[in-house]
Amino acid sequence: MPLSSLEGNLQLKQQLLPRLTGRRLSHATIVSGPEGSGTHSLAKILARGLVCSGTGSAPCGTCADCRKAAADIHPDIITIRPEPDKKAVSVDQIRQMRADAHIRPNEAPRKVYILEGADRMQGEGQNAMLKLLEEGPAYAAFILLARNSGALLTTVRSRCDHLRLSTDEQVVDRLLAEQADRLAECWLSGDEQAMMDLCVPLEKSDRQQVVTLLELLRGQFCDRLADHPDRRNVLRGVQLLDWLLQATQRNVGTGHLLGWLCAEVKGQK
Numbered sequence: 580m581p582l583s584s585l586e587g588n589l590q591l592k593q594q595l596l597p598r599l600t601g602r603r604l605s606h607a608t609i610v611s612g613p614e615g616s617g618t619h620s621l622a623k624i625l626a627r628g629l630v631c632s633g634t635g636s637a638p639c640g641t642c643a644d645c646r647k648a649a650a651d652i653h654p655d656i657i658t659i660r661p662e663p664d665k666k667a668v669s670v671d672q673i674r675q676m677r678a679d680a681h682i683r684p685n686e687a688p689r690k691v692y693i694l695e696g697a698d699r700m701q702g703e704g705q706n707a708m709l710k711l712l713e714e715g716p717a718y719a720a721f722i723l724l725a726r727n728s729g730a731l732l733t734t735v736r737s738r739c740d741h742l743r744l745s746t747d748e749q750v751v752d753r754l755l756a757e758q759a760d761r762l763a764e765c766w767l768s769g770d771e772q773a774m775m776d777l778c779v780p781l782e783k784s785d786r787q788q789v790v791t792l793l794e795l796l797r798g799q800f801c802d803r804l805a806d807h808p809d810r811r812n813v814l815r816g817v818q819l820l821d822w823l824l825q826a827t828q829r830n831v832g833t834g835h836l837l838g839w840l841c842a843e844v845k846g847q848k
Contacts, residue, residue: 582624585617587752588744589791595742599628600636605740606720607712609697611728612744621744622693622722623648626656629720630687644687655687659694667699673707680711680719691720698725705732712738755788759795762840766816767809771844778837789833793823793840819843 582592582599598604608625610618624638627648633639638648647653659676661668676692684690700708709732712721721739725731728741758777765773781789797820800813807813823836 585620585624588617589752589787591742591744599638602628602631602637604628604637604720606715606717607723607739608721609723609725609728609731609736609739609741610744611698611725611741613726616744618724618726618744621742622724625722626653626691626693629689629691630655630684632688647686653687654685655690657690657692659692661696661699667696667701668694668704670701670704670707673700673704673711677707677711677715680715683716684718689718689720691722693722693724695724697723698727698730702732705735709735709738752791755792756795759792759799762792762796763799763803763816766840766844767803767807767812769844771841774841774844778841781837782834784833786833789836790824790827793820793827793836796820797824815843 582596585592604625610621610625612618627638627645629637630644630648630653631637631639631642632644633642638645640649644653644655648656657676657679659668659672662672676694680690680692694708697705697708708721708723711719712735715721723731723735723739728736728743758781762774762777765777781792784792797817800816800820803813804810804817819840823839826836826839
């Protein structure tokens with residue numbers, strides 16, 4: 580499960596990518612967000628990155644640890660859930676986790692605990708968790724899942740990295756994907772006016788959103804390479820998008836980028 584599989588949350592992914600690439604993940608992380616925002620998915624990505632024993636960016640996806648983690652059978656990734664008929668993880672469960680944490684990992688470089696509903700724990704449980712965060716062994720890592728991170732003790736929050744997920748960004752990403760699909764269809768059909776109608780409102784968009792749109796549009800062209808009747812024109816679109824994306828690195832204005840995209844519709848006629 581690569582980071583790109585996490586829907587939306589572009590800024591968070593940009594913040595997290597260098598940590599995964601450089602294997603600089605924190606030993607304690609709070610992952611918070613509303614239901615449906617992807618907190619469990621992100622927790623799995625972090626856990627896989629922490630147990631990865633391969634080289635390069637983590638998770639590498641190919642080492643034995645990554646493969647076991649992907650199949651949810653890795654012995655060093657432990658999920659702590661509330662007991663049946665309980666709303667929250669109990670202090671006794673935290674104490675058991677603390678004892679287990681001092682047993683070295685079975686196979687991986689790290690031993691990772693995913694704690695569900697951390698924000699619902701009572702004060703005694705949170706204080707026990709705090710002691711583990713402060714005194715736990717160096718190989719142990721903890722991922723605390725929360726809908727409301729504000730319900731966690733300040734002392735717990737201060738000892739953790741905090742990754743906040745948002746469903747609002749997922750909506751934005753879906754809209755951008757739909758726009759990219761429409762742009763690809765208009766561009767490949769040579770409909771210059773339709774391209775203009777789509778691009779002009781986008782000039783007021785956030786720069787990063789425009790860059791994301793261009794990346795998605797390139798993906799739309801690539802998806803059409805195999806079976807589009809005018810493969811040469813699709814390839815021209817891919818090459819154009821490569822050039823435009825390089826231009827974004829030189830801080831070219833979004834209006835110019837979109838203008839070039841529209842202007843190239845003429846070139847295919």
